[in-house]
Amino acid sequence: MSVLALEIGWGWMLAFKALVILMIVPLGALVLGYTFLLKMMSHMQSRLGPMDPGGFHGWFQLVGDGLKFLQKEDIIPEDADRRVFAFAPVVVVISTFLMFVVIPVGPVAVVANLDVGVFYALAVSSLSVIGVLMAGWSSANKFALMGALRAAGQLIAYELPLLLAVVGVVMQAGTMSLQGIVSAQQNGSIFGWSGIGNPFIFTQIIGFLLFMIAAQAELSQTPFDMPVAESELVAGYMVEYSGFRFLFFFIGEFGTATAFAALAATLFLGGWSLPGVHGLSAELLGPLVLFVKLMGVAFLMFWVRFTYPRLREDQLQAIAWKFLIPIALANIIITAIIKVAF
Amino acid sequence: MSDLEVLTTRVTEALGDSVIEHAEACGNLVLRVRLESWRSVAETARKELGCNYLSFISGIDWMPAPTVGLIEGDTSTPAQPKEMTFGAAGSAGRFQVFAHVQSTSQHIGFTIKADLDEAAPHCESWVSVYPGADWHERECWEMYGVVFDGHPSLRHLYLPWEFEGHPLRKDFPLLAREVKPWPGLTDVEPMPGSESDEDSKDEAGEA
Amino acid sequence: MSTTEQPSVPTNSGPDFNPGPDFKDIPAFEVDPGLQRHLADARVNVELDTGDMIINLGPQHPATHGTLRLVVRLDGERVIAADPVIGYMHRGYEKLTEFRTYPQVTTLINRIDWLSSFANEVPFVHAAEQLMEIEAPPRAQYIRTALTELSRIATFLLFLGEMGLQVGALTPAFYGFRDREHVLNLIESATGGRFHPNFNRIGGLKDDLPWGWIAETRNVMKIVLDACDVFEDLVLGNEIFQARTRSVGIIPGELGASYGVSGSNLRASGVDWDLRRDGAPYLAYPELDFEVFTHPDGDSFARYWVRLQETRESARMVLQLLDKMPAGPIMAKVARIIKVPAGEAWVETENPLGQMGYYVVSKGGTGPFRVKIRSASFSNVSILPWMLRGVYVPDVVTILASLYFILGDIDR
Numbered sequence: 001m002s003v004l005a006l007e008i009g010w011g012w013m014l015a016f017k018a019l020v021i022l023m024i025v026p027l028g029a030l031v032l033g034y035t036f037l038l039k040m041m042s043h044m045q046s047r048l049g050p051m052d053p054g055g056f057h058g059w060f061q062l063v064g065d066g067l068k069f070l071q072k073e074d075i076i077p078e079d080a081d082r083r084v085f086a087f088a089p090v091v092v093v094i095s096t097f098l099m100f101v102v103i104p105v106g107p108v109a110v111v112a113n114l115d116v117g118v119f120y121a122l123a124v125s126s127l128s129v130i131g132v133l134m135a136g137w138s139s140a141n142k143f144a145l146m147g148a149l150r151a152a153g154q155l156i157a158y159e160l161p162l163l164l165a166v167v168g169v170v171m172q173a174g175t176m177s178l179q180g181i182v183s184a185q186q187n188g189s190i191f192g193w194s195g196i197g198n199p200f201i202f203t204q205i206i207g208f209l210l211f212m213i214a215a216q217a218e219l220s221q222t223p224f225d226m227p228v229a230e231s232e233l234v235a236g237y238m239v240e241y242s243g244f245r246f247l248f249f250f251i252g253e254f255g256t257a258t259a260f261a262a263l264a265a266t267l268f269l270g271g272w273s274l275p276g277v278h279g280l281s282a283e284l285l286g287p288l289v290l291f292v293k294l295m296g297v298a299f300l301m302f303w304v305r306f307t308y309p310r311l312r313e314d315q316l317q318a319i320a321w322k323f324l325i326p327i328a329l330a331n332i333i334i335t336a337i338i339k340v341a342f
Numbered sequence: 343m344s345d346l347e348v349l350t351t352r353v354t355e356a357l358g359d360s361v362i363e364h365a366e367a368c369g370n371l372v373l374r375v376r377l378e379s380w381r382s383v384a385e386t387a388r389k390e391l392g393c394n395y396l397s398f399i400s401g402i403d404w405m406p407a408p409t410v411g412l413i414e415g416d417t418s419t420p421a422q423p424k425e426m427t428f429g430a431a432g433s434a435g436r437f438q439v440f441a442h443v444q445s446t447s448q449h450i451g452f453t454i455k456a457d458l459d460e461a462a463p464h465c466e467s468w469v470s471v472y473p474g475a476d477w478h479e480r481e482c483w484e485m486y487g488v489v490f491d492g493h494p495s496l497r498h499l500y501l502p503w504e505f506e507g508h509p510l511r512k513d514f515p516l517l518a519r520e521v522k523p524w525p526g527l528t529d530v531e532p533m534p535g536s537e538s539d540e541d542s543k544d545e546a547g548e549a
Numbered sequence: 550m551s552t553t554e555q556p557s558v559p560t561n562s563g564p565d566f567n568p569g570p571d572f573k574d575i576p577a578f579e580v581d582p583g584l585q586r587h588l589a590d591a592r593v594n595v596e597l598d599t600g601d602m603i604i605n606l607g608p609q610h611p612a613t614h615g616t617l618r619l620v621v622r623l624d625g626e627r628v629i630a631a632d633p634v635i636g637y638m639h640r641g642y643e644k645l646t647e648f649r650t651y652p653q654v655t656t657l658i659n660r661i662d663w664l665s666s667f668a669n670e671v672p673f674v675h676a677a678e679q680l681m682e683i684e685a686p687p688r689a690q691y692i693r694t695a696l697t698e699l700s701r702i703a704t705f706l707l708f709l710g711e712m713g714l715q716v717g718a719l720t721p722a723f724y725g726f727r728d729r730e731h732v733l734n735l736i737e738s739a740t741g742g743r744f745h746p747n748f749n750r751i752g753g754l755k756d757d758l759p760w761g762w763i764a765e766t767r768n769v770m771k772i773v774l775d776a777c778d779v780f781e782d783l784v785l786g787n788e789i790f791q792a793r794t795r796s797v798g799i800i801p802g803e804l805g806a807s808y809g810v811s812g813s814n815l816r817a818s819g820v821d822w823d824l825r826r827d828g829a830p831y832l833a834y835p836e837l838d839f840e841v842f843t844h845p846d847g848d849s850f851a852r853y854w855v856r857l858q859e860t861r862e863s864a865r866m867v868l869q870l871l872d873k874m875p876a877g878p879i880m881a882k883v884a885r886i887i888k889v890p891a892g893e894a895w896v897e898t899e900n901p902l903g904q905m906g907y908y909v910v911s912k913g914g915t916g917p918f919r920v921k922i923r924s925a926s927f928s929n930v931s932i933l934p935w936m937l938r939g940v941y942v943p944d945v946v947t948i949l950a951s952l953y954f955i956l957g958d959i960d961r
Contacts, residue, residue, distance in 0.1 A: 041719075044720060045719065045720050045723040045724070046723055046724070046727050047723060142602060142604045143604075146626070146942070222717055222718070222719075223717065223789050225717065226943070229717065229943070230611060231611050231612050231714060231715045231716075231717065231946050231950075232612065232942055232943050232945075232946045233942075234610065234611065306719060306720055307718070307720060307783075308717075308718060308787065308789055309713060309716040309717040309718040309784075309787060309789045309790045309793060310716060310717025310718070310789070310793070310943070311717075311789055311792065311793070312792075312793060312941060312943045312944070313626055313941065313943065314626075314941065315792055315793075367892060367893040367894060367895070368676075368679040368680065368892065368893070368894035368895070368896075369679075369829060370893075370894070370895040372893065388807075394803060394806045394807060395806040395807070395809065395811075395822075396806075396807060396808070396809045396928075397809060397897070397904065397906060397923055398809070398906070398908075398921060398923040398928075400908075400921045402910065402919050402921075403919075406912075407647060423912050423913060423914060427891070427912060429891075429892070429893045429910050430892070430893045440908075440921075442895065442906070442908070442923070446806050446815070446820050446821075446822040447822075449822070449827040449828070451897075453895060453908070472807045472808075472809075473804070473807055473808055473935070474807055474808035474809040474810075474928055474931055474932070476931060477927065477928075477931040478809075485643075498636075499635065499636060500635065500636035500639040500960065501636060501639070502636075509641060509644055510643060510644055514644075516644060516645070516647075516648055
């Protein structure tokens with residue numbers, strides 16, 4: 001059954017998994033940054049700059065951006081708490097790495113198939129706010145501090161709808177394991193018709209919308225990008241960072257976007273599963289299927305990001321507590337009733 | 343009777359004794375009022391004449407400026423008369439404060455001037471009548487040294503706090519011009535290598 | 550330099566040392582009737598004894614369009630008091646004009662409001678013409694009007710995009726810049742300068758319009774009208790934009806007038822006053838048929854709405870001007886060396902940012918004796934300390950963006 005780990009010992013397997021995880025975050029950030037930030041945004045906003053470097057469609061732009069970050073001077077403010085300041089970007093990226101541990105890309109291709117996979121993924125995703133708070137506090141900058149505090153407030157407000165949105169899925173699947181949720185969708189049926197399985201986006205459409213809104217807030221993307229708010233706080237908690245430390249935040253931001261898109265694809269779109277594909281072909285096609293689904297979800301996220309203005313901090317809190325959480329609770333109750341009734 | 347004459351009669355009647363002199367300058371009514379009634383004029387203008395809009399408050403120094411670096415036959419440096427003359431509605435001395443108020447509903451407006459003491463120019467503040475007078479008076483204070491009595495915080499607006507002197511007074515030199523006189527007639531430099539190149543270099547050296 | 554003793558001036562040394570924008574000068578927090586909604590919060594804060602934070606917005610800050618500095622005292626996210634500090638770009642134009650001849654002055658005043666430079670030149674040239682008792686020929690007047698309206702469109706298109714950027718939407722800013730480029734190209738092809746045309750001469754214009762300009766302008770006006778529709782859909786109609794701007798930064802009409810707030814900002818507060826229609830007749834405006842828009846609310850949304858409508862109206866005015874454009878000379882008979890007779894002239898025009906006025910005092914020389922430059926943004930911004938009390942930090946940015954000032958126009 002196990003194709004990849006057939007002849008490979010336990011230690012080698014672990015090393016291989018760690019390598020994949022280490023690769024996938026910068027790679028995901030690169031792909032998303034290139035596709036959406038540089039190409040889609042340039043098309044949407046009639047930008048000429050990112051379409052130019054390198055000739056064909058501006059393919060060199062991302063390389064140029066990366067090189068630019070690397071050659072910049074590494075500046076640490078004099079009043080900064082140096083160790084915390086230096087460690088904060090790492091914390092942000094680590095939380096992204098940890099999220100990928102439980103996301104399955106095939107029937108067996110998962111680093112760790114935890115029984116509490118969803119719970120774990122959402123829990124470690126909020127670790128990044130610790131890094132943000134560290135960055136904001138240690139920068140010795142008022143703008144950074146305000147940005148970090150906004151991020152903390154946002155996290156508290158949006159972690160709840162995010163979790164509650166997922167509860168519906170968990171109830172329907174009957175498991176918290178992501179692998180279990182995928183197979184529940186693959187083997188499910190819509191009113192007896194099991195042609196495409198039962199992607200939970202149909203039954204949990206409210207949950208999906210809530211999840212996307214809350215994820216947008218978790219990622220601090222527009223319309224919930226108050227922690228970075230270029231026009232007010234300049235760049236919020238990132239204001240004092242330069243060079244590769246800033247690049248870390250950038251990778252963290254887009255890596256987390258990849259992780260959340262993958263999570264949404266797994267929870268609501270069936271993850272790696274493709275109708276009618278089983279066995280070895282599923283193992284091989286799985287990563288590709290998940291990638292396509294992930295890009296679809298990410299497209300939605302970034303489309304919203306490039307279209308909407310930013311909400312105000314109090315409006316954000318009002319939306320979270322007055323609308324999203326009640327709707328999420330109602331969604332859970334309805335799901336429970338239907339689950340018990342049918 | 344033209345609109346301006348109607349306005350003149352209306353304003354002079356409303357302001358009564360405060361008006362020393364009034365004149366018309368390019369279709370604009372200019373009034374010279376007594377310094378003591380500077381603030382009451384604003385109150386009348388706002389409450390009785392309906393001039394709810396403050397356009398500006400500023401000062402003027404009628405002393406002729408000392409000319410610098412004027413080359414004979416140079417038309418690019420402005421020539422100014424050497425003797426002290428006064429503009430519309432006259433003046434009693436060197437400094438005047440003037441303001442323009444308007445009505446947004448009646449579409450009227452006029453300029454008010456008042457003569458100031460030359461040694462220690464000061465007048466009443468308009469902040470309590472027009473809140474917008476705040477910045478204009480701060481500007482006028484730092485540029486002309488006119489003290490506005492009753493202004494809540496008369497501090498520098500444009501200039502750094504340690505700045506000395508009042509730049510818009512005519513006796514305040516424009517240092518840029520003192521250091522480097524206006525090039526004037528030698529403004530156009532010849533192309534290098536042209537025939538007149540050598541001659542003009544000599545001329546510039548002599549000048 | 551006179552060193553006369555002056556009573557009751559704040560001294561710059563000694564025990565009453567006052568370093569300009571000192572924080573102790575900021576007035577204490579008074580609870581306005583308009584701030585009732587914050588009363589409960591304020592009480593909580595008193596109980597918890599939260600500390601204030603003083604923060605410098607600017608002089609290097611993206612929301613301040615250059616070098617405006619706001620010393621803001623914050624309680625959490627709420628502004629207790631704000632003190633604008635200006636002067637980082639003060640170039641002393643009022644002094645410099647006294648050392649320039651009349652034709653040289655237009656070069657300077659181009660740089661006051663650099664987004665609508667052409668509109669700046671008009672009132673000054675007009676004042677000089679009034680003093681000399683000459684008048685530019687009708688064709689010159691029409692071309693001046695058309696270029697003034699074009700610079701208004703260029704300025705407002707930038708605003709319409711920029712405002713979106715300041716409330717967090719990146720896309721409209723690019724659309725604004727993109728569509729403004731068409732208008733700037735028109736100005737450039739007619740005057741030779743994208744930003745600083747210096748095209749006005751006393752008594753007329755430097756040149757006539759180039760071939761094909763009128764047809765090209767008609768095309769561009771279509772683009773502008775389309776762009777206005779895009780902004781209406783993308784920004785004005787957006788729920789989040791409305792939530793961010795409605796009832797934020799309200800200027801009561803009467804208070805705004807007493808602060809000298811003018812132009813679109815005042816019309817957005819319900820004051821029906823437009824110098825193109827209500828002031829002393831100038832340029833070709835009396836012969837044009839146009840509407841003046843007002844909005845009763847006086848908030849940031851109203852200011853955006855008014856400017857959007859005015860952009861459309863300006864495009865229509867330009868089309869009217871192109872239809873009516875008379876033939877004839879573009880320059881009146883003026884002596885080669887311009888001497889302006891002694892006298893005083895006050896000319897005010899409706900510029901994109903508000904009332905722009907020049908009080909020109911001439912003593913009969915070749916240069917002005919005194920020029921008082923009344924710029925719109927200076928007065929528009931002077932109301933900020935009043936407006937910013939009790940708002941949230943994001944609203945500060947919204948208010949600054951919706952007031953729409955140019956630093957050169959504040960500092961001169």
